[in-house]
């Protein structure tokens with residue numbers, strides 16, 4: 001069993017330890033929910049103050065040009081591209097993940113005449129399935145949502161596009177992105193990956209896997225802030241042929257010509273729709289920049305070590321308390337969070353939050369602990385498990401106040 005002395009030694013030897021100082025993390029709190037909402041990068045606070053005072057305050061409308069606001073979606077997209085194995089001009093920051101997925105699926109359907117099925121798996125994040133359903137209602141295309149073990153067998157000549165979330169939001173299980181993309185292509189289908197739980201958390205190489213489309217969140221491991229805009233990736237080889245169904249004015253090849261007929265931008269720019277949220281965009285840029293300063297392989301290594309420690313300590317300190325691991329045991333199959341099942345999971349998480357350990361709960365019985373190596377210490381994991389043991393020993397989760405459901409958890 002790993003001892004506290006060994007855990008302190010791990011923190012002392014951690015080459016990434018310096019990044020923690022770049023985040024605002026309330027004293028005494030153990031924050032294990034960066035897979036849902038990343039904490040505030042201190043530089044983002046300073047950037048927002050500067051942007052509001054100088055660029056918005058003094059520069060006013062001139063700042064679209066003078067402060068580079070107009071280029072921010074593509075500029076930050078190019079930065080995110082470096083985290084997901086994409087090239088310059090293949091990623092754009094815009095809208096929400098849900099909207100971007102809609103754009104990708106609509107483009108894929110249009111590019112595959114004669115194929116009418118959008119395929120996904122049960123257990124995918126609900127918004128992905130909802131966007132498919134909405135698009136099916138508009139286009140007459142069909143949604144097929146199959147059990148995960150039926151996915152590959154369901155790839156037939158009717159499938160226009162397969163859409164999956166790379167890292168499962170409940171279990172953190174990682175799909176084999178390259179192998180599934182290959183299988184979809186062999187069947188003549190396009191693929192659209194949701195990288196919301198992958199970007200900034202696990203290695204992704206879209207180009208070498210030949211991925212067609214991808215989307216992902218800015219507010220999770222990218223630490224872009226609440227409601228940060230999302231990103232969309234469209235492989236360069238598809239850009240000229242992939243129509244943007246949300247043909248807004250900023251996706252026009254010359255938006256400021258105010259032409260009354262839509263003519264798409266020749267590249268990724270066609271997936272812009274309306275005016276980007278500059279304050280949120282520039283806060284996101286700080287989160288992305290910080291992540292890019294870290295060695296990505298070292299980050300993944302530390303994340304695996306932190307996750308292993310959490311699994312080990314829950315296994316040893318909480319033995320016989322009713323917890324079971326809902327995430328894969330193997331590091332290479334597990335993404336950026338660790339999920340644990342317990343019959344009283346909801347109330348346990350509420351009690352844990354009251355003790356200053358923030359994770360989240362996904363029904364019916366999953367406690368999720370986000371493992372963000374940029375700011376977490378091995379000692380935080382130890383502290384979280386120590387407080388969890390206290391909650392369990394005192395049976396704090398039995399208290400009525402921890403059993404009341406809130407609307408956002």
Ligand SMILES: Cc1ncc(COP(=O)(O)O)c(C=O)c1O
Nearest residue numbers: 096097098125127165169196230
């Ligand atoms: C896998 C996945 N996709 C999409 C979303 C939602 O994205 P958005 O709110 O940007 O539409 C989430 C949110 O948690 C998610 O986990």
